[in-house]
Amino acid sequence: MNTADEGRQQQLDVASVLNAKTTLLQLLARAGVYTGDAEELIGLVEAGALAGAHTEIAEARRSAPQEKGEAYASGWSDGALAVADELGAVAERALIRAVTAGPSADSADERSPVRRAEMERAKVAVTPLYLSFADASDLDPEVTEQVLGAVLRTMNPRQRAGYPGRLTRFASAHRAHLERLYAEYGPGSPIAIHGRYSLVHSPTSVAVLERLAETPSALHEEWDAAELPPAWLDGLTTAWGSRA
Structure with a gap:
């Protein structure tokens, strides 16, 4: 042979x-x-x-x-x-x-309900990125899903499939900015976990910050629809802008 x-x-x-x-x-x-x-x-x-x-x-x-x-x-x-x-x-x-394999996603380019696999992929993506800036996470799982749900609903299924890569590029491009933000407002800082800067203590903050930088209008729309605390988003917006 x-x-x-x-x-x-x-x-x-x-x-x-x-x-x-x-x-x-x-x-x-x-x-x-x-x-x-x-x-x-x-x-x-x-x-x-x-x-x-x-x-x-x-x-x-x-x-x-x-x-x-x-x-x-x-x-x-x-x-x-x-x-x-x-x-x-x-x-x-x-x-x-x-x-587009699931019953809820008729098109790869149209928004659809967030699937369980999409949610889990987002969690897997944000956690190591967040831990590269902070030592611990202090937000509960239910809030994590609510926040990531609002973030993912700003995208269509095709965009969600590539979201981990987008997050990685965002964290790399803004590393110095993010390091200062988490040092000033995150775990170990003088800022208390409860209040308008609560999300800085959660891995979801990386995802929210990326959306604030890329699609703020869509994020605000989904945030309001999910009835999430406006103060959380305002706090992240302030923290991000103060270190631009």
Whole structure:
């Protein structure tokens, strides 16, 4: 058996991939994860893998072996571009399938009720970012869900799928600003947890600050609809503006 044949045998076939997916869904179901949430998460992982492959192929355009001549290098670049374009389209379709799989999301570009998986992804995203600025969180889980619900409702399903990355970029771009804000108003500061600066003591503050910076009108609209304390949002707005 030659090397090419061995490589083909090592590739996963469709039946094996479907078997692995079904097995994972069953294991998650036994752990109490709703099938729709599990399918959405798996779909996002699949879309992400395709997006990663798209990036790798796009970068391969710049690595054509120049020693084989200009014509060869040109053909290499054109071929890589064609494959990258197709992979990009496949990744986009996979993303749309993932975020519109549930009964409440008819379109990837229209606002819809926040799903459990979207809420959990937001919690996972904000917690480590917050802990990079503060040592502890002092807000209860119910308030966390109420605040994140208002934040996520400012976005459509496609935007929510990419929200962890958006949060990471926001925290990186404004790190010095955020460090000063949490030092002055967050845990360990002279500011008490109760009052208008309460949210600075919660991981949700990172998400709220990002929305204040990007879509303040939509955030205020959803905040009022959720009947959340206006003082919390006013406090974060003041803290953010005082350190701009």
